[in-house]
Amino acid sequence: MAGGGTARTAPRGPALSRAALFGECLLVGALTLAAGLALVTLPAALAAGCAHVRAHTDGEGGTALADFAGRLRAAWTGSWRLGLAVPALAAVLAADVLIVAAFDPPGGAAALAGCAAAGAGGAVLLVRAAAAWRPGRAWRGALRSAAVRAGADPTGTALLAVALGVCAVVTWAMPPALVALAGCLLLAAVVVDKRGGG
Secondary structure, eight states: OTTOSOOOOOOOOHHHHHHHHHHHHHHHHHHHHHHTTTSTTHHHHHHHHHHHHHHHHHOOSOOSHHHHHHHHHHHHTTTHHHHHHHHHHHHHHHHHHHHHHHHOOTTHHHHHHHHHHHHHHHHHHHHHHHHHOOTTOOHHHHHHHHHHHHHHOHHHHHHHHHHHHHHHHHHHHOGGGHHHHHHHHHHHHHHHHHHTTO
């Protein structure tokens, strides 16, 4: 009744839930990008981001900044070797591409295709491992699980490869979109991990 003393609350429907999820993706995308800027910290940042998304969607812990920082510290503990391997592999692939572009050797197209496949495969494996990681779980186990699931769930692997490709193309065309795309990629990684029973 108009003029009544009861306060009206806004309905909390699916639209509000989707808006909250998108907002959380923006936040976790920004946090993950900031935490992974050193490249060595990228695996830990991705794992903390995936855990943050899970906390929002599944209620696995809090979603405050302090919670993200705690997950990042926990993920960093055993990830530094993988963190060193990521920029090393990226440097080797980039050097191969530059050599092929500069000298145009025979079989250069095949070499470029191989570099692209290796880069995409490595990126998918890294994202899958980040989604499989849990606090207290060794990174070796997360990587092994990611490799097994990548082969056992080719559809999920293809979905992540497409998501990474879309991120790369859209970021190349519109760099500011990377923040939102990073959060959406983390959400995709968590969903694909659930497909495999994670």
